[in-house]
Amino acid sequence: MKTNLALCFFLCFCSFLFSQQYIYEEFGINDGLPSLEVHGMHQDKSGFIWFATDRGLVYTNGYEMKRFDFENSISNAVVLDLFPQSNGTIYAATFNNQLFYFDEVFRGFVAYKYNDILREKLEFKQHIMNVYIDAEENVHIACEYMYGKLIISKEGEILKQPSKKWEPGLPTIWMKLEKIDDQTLFFSFDNDSIVSNNNTIRSKIEHAQDKEVIVLNDANYIVYNDGNNLAILDANGKEINRIATETLPIVLKALSPTTFFVGFEFGGGVIMDINGNSKAHFLPNESVTDFLIDHEGGYWFSTLYSGVFYVKEPHIKLFETGLKSPVMSLTKTNKDELYIGYRTGDVLKLDQHRKLFREASSEIETEALVMYDTVSELLYVKLDDNFYTKNIHDQKTYFPDSISRSYFIKLSEPTHHKIIASNQTGFVVVDSMSIKKNIMPQRVHDVAFLDDTYYIGTPLGAFTMQNGQTTALSVHHPIFTYRIEDIDINEARQEVYFATLGKGIIIYHPTTGNVKNIDASQGLSSNIVNELKIVNNNELWVCTNHGVDKITFKADGSLHISGLKSSKGLLNDGINDVEITNDTVWIASIKGLTYVSKSFFETSKIAPPNFLQVNASYVNDSIYEFSNLTKLSHKENRIDFWVEAISFKNTKDIVYTYQMEGLDTKLYTTKNRKISYSALPYGNYTFKVAATTSDKEAFNFIEIPVHIHAPFWKQTWFVISVILTVIALIYLFFKYRILSYNQHIIGELLRLLMKKIKRKERYFSFKEAGKEIRIKTDTILYVKSAGNYVEVVTEQKNYTIRTKIGEFINLMPDSLEYLRIHRSYIVRIDKVEEKNTKEVTVQGHKIPVSNSYVDELQKLIF
Numbered sequence: 103m104k105t106n107l108a109l110c111f112f113l114c115f116c117s118f119l120f121s122q123q124y125i126y127e128e129f130g131i132n133d134g135l136p137s138l139e140v141h142g143m144h145q146d147k148s149g150f151i152w153f154a155t156d157r158g159l160v161y162t163n164g165y166e167m168k169r170f171d172f173e174n175s176i177s178n179a180v181v182l183d184l185f186p187q188s189n190g191t192i193y194a195a196t197f198n199n200q201l202f203y204f205d206e207v208f209r210g211f212v213a214y215k216y217n218d219i220l221r222e223k224l225e226f227k228q229h230i231m232n233v234y235i236d237a238e239e240n241v242h243i244a245c246e247y248m249y250g251k252l253i254i255s256k257e258g259e260i261l262k263q264p265s266k267k268w269e270p271g272l273p274t275i276w277m278k279l280e281k282i283d284d285q286t287l288f289f290s291f292d293n294d295s296i297v298s299n300n301n302t303i304r305s306k307i308e309h310a311q312d313k314e315v316i317v318l319n320d321a322n323y324i325v326y327n328d329g330n331n332l333a334i335l336d337a338n339g340k341e342i343n344r345i346a347t348e349t350l351p352i353v354l355k356a357l358s359p360t361t362f363f364v365g366f367e368f369g370g371g372v373i374m375d376i377n378g379n380s381k382a383h384f385l386p387n388e389s390v391t392d393f394l395i396d397h398e399g400g401y402w403f404s405t406l407y408s409g410v411f412y413v414k415e416p417h418i419k420l421f422e423t424g425l426k427s428p429v430m431s432l433t434k435t436n437k438d439e440l441y442i443g444y445r446t447g448d449v450l451k452l453d454q455h456r457k458l459f460r461e462a463s464s465e466i467e468t469e470a471l472v473m474y475d476t477v478s479e480l481l482y483v484k485l486d487d488n489f490y491t492k493n494i495h496d497q498k499t500y501f502p503d504s505i506s507r508s509y510f511i512k513l514s515e516p517t518h519h520k521i522i523a524s525n526q527t528g529f530v531v532v533d534s535m536s537i538k539k540n541i542m543p544q545r546v547h548d549v550a551f552l553d554d555t556y557y558i559g560t561p562l563g564a565f566t567m568q569n570g571q572t573t574a575l576s577v578h579h580p581i582f583t584y585r586i587e588d589i590d591i592n593e594a595r596q597e598v599y600f601a602t603l604g605k606g607i608i609i610y611h612p613t614t615g616n617v618k619n620i621d622a623s624q625g626l627s628s629n630i631v632n633e634l635k636i637v638n639n640n641e642l643w644v645c646t647n648h649g650v651d652k653i654t655f656k657a658d659g660s661l662h663i664s665g666l667k668s669s670k671g672l673l674n675d676g677i678n679d680v681e682i683t684n685d686t687v688w689i690a691s692i693k694g695l696t697y698v699s700k701s702f703f704e705t706s707k708i709a710p711p712n713f714l715q716v717n718a719s720y721v722n723d724s725i726y727e728f729s730n731l732t733k734l735s736h737k738e739n740r741i742d743f744w745v746e747a748i749s750f751k752n753t754k755d756i757v758y759t760y761q762m763e764g765l766d767t768k769l770y771t772t773k774n775r776k777i778s779y780s781a782l783p784y785g786n787y788t789f790k791v792a793a794t795t796s797d798k799e800a801f802n803f804i805e806i807p808v809h810i811h812a813p814f815w816k817q818t819w820f821v822i823s824v825i826l827t828v829i830a831l832i833y834l835f836f837k838y839r840i841l842s843y844n845q846h847i848i849g850e851l852l853r854l855l856m857k858k859i860k861r862k863e864r865y866f867s868f869k870e871a872g873k874e875i876r877i878k879t880d881t882i883l884y885v886k887s888a889g890n891y892v893e894v895v896t897e898q899k900n901y902t903i904r905t906k907i908g909e910f911i912n913l914m915p916d917s918l919e920y921l922r923i924h925r926s927y928i929v930r931i932d933k934v935e936e937k938n939t940k941e942v943t944v945q946g947h948k949i950p951v952s953n954s955y956v957d958e959l960q961k962l963i964f
Contacts (some may be wrong), residue, residue, distance in 0.1 A: 415671025
């Protein structure tokens with residue numbers, strides 16, 4: 103309350119320019135950083151973002167941060183800078199002037215082979231500020247407080263030493279800039295201005311401390327820091343501007359041909375042009391050590407004392423007024439003035455010049471409602487026990503207490519010179535001539551008026567009222583039973599729009615009775631809709647529980663939906679209201695007021711790379727190289743794939759679509775990074791996986807071949823051998839008439855023989871309710887038919903499988919162990935305890951024997 107009073111007092115006597123802030127996500131020690139002192143950042147070609155800290159290196163993949171402990175070969179964990187090279191190797195410099203490196207495809211850290219030379223040649227204060235590896239793999243090193251550079255060959259030979267020992271207090275210091283390519287300069291200090299070749303520029307400087315030098319895009323300008331100054335050079339090295347800064351510049355990053363980023367000590371970060379004009383200011387008072395734009399356009403800031411900050415969507419900004427109350431309603435005037443209603447009862451006005459004024463404030467902190475009638479040019483304001491209008495001359499007219507003291511749920515969009523206030527017991531129609539109350543048996547959320555008919559939204563659905571008669575719209579369509587939050591009229595299209603909780607948007611055409619529905623299946627961010635805003639005949643804005651959407655109705659009857667939610671950079675998802683002034687979209691939510699250019703919703707966005715990769719494969723819990731997945735035995739059939747895509751903006755929205763081609767006929771989806779197959783049958787397969795963050799993205803599959811060899815008893819050579827052996831045995835048996843008195847003994851002997859041969863094959867795999875299940879075949883008691891399904895009864899439980907009973911025996915790996923004794927029953931031979939011509943007993947279960955299968959009982963030999 104004190105905060106509100108102070109704000110009201112301040113706003114009563116002055117106005118101020120609005121404060122814009124970016125929406126930051128902060129990363130600290132609790133988020134995985136080893137320290138809040140971060141010196142540099144780099145995004146590698148796998149998508150990981152690396153952070154150099156005074157406690158070592160760490161990277162993030164969007165899901166988590168991974169910290170690395172240095173081995174003994176890395177003598178110092180204070181990493182001051184990262185120097186990416188054109189070949190993909192990243193060199194890192196430590197506080198004690200040592201180097202180590204790692205590949206962008208990370209395989210571990212490697213200490214620079216000739217660190218002993220650096221220990222010998224460099225003084226403690228000569229911190230490494232530039233590293234370059236040339237085509238011959240020679241290492242070029244420049245340092246603070248050092249004239250010239252140190253060049254070490256790949257064999258460890260010193261090819262060039264600093265020109266002379268550093269002498270403090272020399273009157274003139276020169277910076278030598280060597281052009282490596284159009285975008286890269288190698289810089290070092292020198293004590294003379296002699297230019298050795300056309301690719302070298304020398305510039306006079308005042309300070310020989312750590313420097314940042316950048317080449318702006320197209321190589322037309324060079325920028326470097328010199329004390330509390332930024333020097334701008336043209337391509338020939340001529341200084342064309344020198345920009346004085348209040349605080350010390352720490353880092354520079356090129357952005358465009360004329361703009362760059364500069365991070366200051368205790369001055370935040372600024373995007374400025376070569377003329378010194380500030381374009382954007384970030385993190386005031388922080389010491390920004392590095393700046394990175396990731397593959398999705400997000401901004402990353404490392405700081406010296408506060409860890410790392412991330413801005414998902416730099417186009418979205420937070421409007422700061424000093425109020426921390428939720429913003430509940432917005433309305434704009436014909437002059438594009440924006441009125442803001444807060445839950446605590448405050449009403450603020452933002453004029454065309456984006457100056458902020460107080461319109462009203464609440465004494466008892468009840469929600470303020472604001473609405474503007476563009477025809478009568480009247481502003482309607484409801485807060486506490488006051489309800490008034492304000493005209494273009496700022497004259498206020500208060501409504502009588504009989505209406506002002508009522509509790510309002512909502513003010514409708516004005517139509518036909520009237521505005522409608524919804525309340526707990528009905529609604530009130532207010533126009534220039536009268537105030538009319540309409541009683542309803544339930545709470546009313548919103549009311550709209552079209553062609554002498556009131557359209558009423560309630561918790562019980564939608565109703566109409568005409569000539570005092572109320573009718574439920576559900577008699578026309580059952581969709582109108584859903585709770586209605588908002589109703590708007592598109593008079594040009596003669597359509598009524600209903601915002602529902604659970605069914606998206608309902609579009610109703612009263613003349614034709616036609617009902618349409620727009621929901622999440624068509625691209626809406628959520629089916630829970632809080633507010634609608636009609637901008638013109640073909641443009642509808644939608645506030646949902648998961649963001650804000652813009653719907654464009656096309657001439658051919660189709661529609662286009664573009665949206666914004668917190669995973670895309672919005673402050674939060676639950677949106678209360680939206681308003682458009684000029685080219686700015688203002689978004690009201692529980693956490694405050696944000697704004698973004700309207701063009702953001704109209705720009706066609708190309709999905710950035712997601713860096714999808716299959717990180718590892720495990721077979722029976724042991725890691726396997728992908729190349730070995732084509733050499734698996736029949737026992738190596740439990741396979742796990744660990745997959746990972748990178749999206750810092752949409753980590754929670756990453757969906758992995760996968761298929762084991764050869765086993766699955768459809769695609770499956772998951773948000774888990776582990777994809778498992780518990781029991782793959784032998785055969786040839788191809789594992790396919792793709793990653794997306796929205797339904798509109800195309801699948802780009804990664805494919806990995808998998809081959810599981812059949813067990814030896816199912817391979818051709820063994821089957822042929824068994825067949826030949828069986829034929830020979832049968833021939834001998836018949837030749838010598840052994841056991842000829844009872845041919846069923848032969849069958850039993852064959853069954854026992856095959857059982858002995860296949861004693862290790864005891865599993866049957868199948869799918870039930872979308873799950874893959876593997877059971878031991880010797881636990882099966884009997885099988886019962888149920889149409890196109892069979893019920894498999896085992897010693898532990900029952901399973902239902904989609905197959906016909908006539909095909910079941912052929913599916914079993916030990917088919918000789920089963921006997922069909924009825925059109926609906928199959929028993930496992932070694933589980934039969936008793937038999938007669940009417941039934942058999944299997945572990946207490948009585949199984950009937952049909953007449954047509956009585957002869958089969960002779961195959962049951964006890």
